[in-house]
Amino acid sequence: MTARSLGSTFAALAATQVDQAxxxxxxxxxxxxxxxxxxxxxxxxxxxxxxxxxxxxxxxxDIDRALxxxxxxxxxxxDAHVVTTTALQLATGDERDLWLAAATxxxxxxxxxxxxxxxxxxxxxxxxxxxxxxxxxxxxxxWDRLTHKDLSEGIARSARRLTKAxxxxxxxxxxxxxxxxRRRLRRLRMQRQAIQxxxxxxPxxxxxxxxxxxxxxxxxxxxADHLGxxxxxxxxxxxxxxxxxSLPMAQMRSRLRSELDRASP
Numbered sequence: 001m002t003a004r005s006l007g008s009t010f011a012a013l014a015a016t017q018v019d020q021a022x023x024x025x026x027x028x029x030x031x032x033x034x035x036x037x038x039x040x041x042x043x044x045x046x047x048x049x050x051x052x053x054x055x056x057x058x059x060x061x062d063i064d065r066a067l068x069x070x071x072x073x074x075x076x077x078x079d080a081h082v083v084t085t086t087a088l089q090l091a092t093g094d095e096r097d098l099w100l101a102a103a104t105x106x107x108x109x110x111x112x113x114x115x116x117x118x119x120x121x122x123x124x125x126x127x128x129x130x131x132x133x134x135x136x137x138x139x140x141x142x143w144d145r146l147t148h149k150d151l152s153e154g155i156a157r158s159a160r161r162l163t164k165a166x167x168x169x170x171x172x173x174x175x176x177x178x179x180x181x182r183r184r185l186r187r188l189r190m191q192r193q194a195i196q197x198x199x200x201x202x203p204x205x206x207x208x209x210x211x212x213x214x215x216x217x218x219x220x221x222x223x224a225d226h227l228g229x230x231x232x233x234x235x236x237x238x239x240x241x242x243x244x245x246s247l248p249m250a251q252m253r254s255r256l257r258s259e260l261d262r263a264s265p
Contacts, residue, residue, distance in 0.1 A: 006151075006205060007143030009198050010052055017045035018135045025124050025131065031114060032081040035074050042071040047190035049138070051154040055145040063137050070127060070134075077117060080110035083236045095255060098247065105243045151195065151209045158188045159214050175234070182227040189220035229263050 021041035027034035046067050049060050084106040091099035121127055162184040169177040192214065198206055215223075237256045240249060 005202070006148070007052075007055070007146035009201055009205060010048060010146060010194070011139070011141070011143040012201075013194055013197055014045055014048045014138055015135070017041045017048065018131070018138060021045065022128065022131055022135070025128050028123075032077070032110065035077050036081065039071050039074055039078055042067050043186065044190050044194075045138075046071075047187050048194050050158065050187065051191045051194060052143075052146050052150060054150040054153055055147065056141045056143070059137070059141055063134055063141075066130070066134055070130060073127070077110075077113055079235060080106070080113050082232055083239045084110050086232045086236045090255065090259070095251075098252065099255075101247060102240075102243050102252065106239065109242050148206060148209055151206060155188070155191050155195070155209070155211060155214065158184070158191055162188050175231075178227060178231065182224050182231065185220050185224040185227070188214065189217055189224065192217050192220070226263070230260065233260050233263065 018041075021038050024034045024037040024041060027037075046064055049056065049064055049067075053060055084103055087099050087103035087106055091097075091103065118124070162181075165177070165181040165184040169181045192211055195206060195209060195211055196217070233256055237253065237260075240252060243249075243252075
């Protein structure tokens with residue numbers, strides 16, 4: 001396979017994620033699920049660009065910063081949705097009515113944030129226009145320069161960053177380090193998945209790119225999901241201030257402590 005064939009394969013993978021983000025951002029039904037899908041597509045896109053970064057510099061750095069800004073701009077909406085769904089998941093047993101009431105308050109705040117965002121950017125037209133411009137810039141990158149060495153070095157770089165994040169979180173297990181570790185886990189997982197997707201398209205295309213030395217997709221997913229559960233519970237705890245104070249806050253905090261203790265290693 002030629003370098004151009006290799007590059008066009010990963011360019012197509014990137015284009016698929018751009019298309020997914022565009023379609024999700026334009027979706028009117030189930031806005032909250034669509035926002036979550038948009039952010040996921042942006043993360044997958046950024047992971048592909050990072051994997052191929054060595055061949056795509058210097059232009060790719062500006063593109064990545066713009067994509068990060070787009071994703072971050074949707075963070076508050078995503079977080080408001082997550083704490084609502086987390087509260088609903090706790091609505092079981094004797095505390096069912098309590099957490100349903102909490103979820104109702106959180107859902108009202110979630111809808112208010114969405115309405116505010118759409119008032120500032122109707123139908124997300126400005127974000128969609130920015131994403132469309134980025135799509136053109138991504139398609140114009142020098143994908144033909146991509147080599148097997150670039151891919152090998154790209155995934156090795158992500159693995160090193162994951163190792164450093166694990167060490168930092170072990171030394172100082174705080175919120176910032178936990179979030180960083182989860183991002184690094186997801187980045188390496190998505191890059192492994194991108195390579196797997198390319199291999200399915202053309203089994204002989206990237207045979208020289210070795211990924212077996214790195215954690216499996218299953219392990220990376222398990223570790224990231226576990227951190228995600230802890231982060232969602234902590235975020236819900238921090239959002240209790242948005243809930244009607246007539247609800248039994250001490251009882252709710254106690255339940256969250258129990259859930260965190262259960263989920264902690």
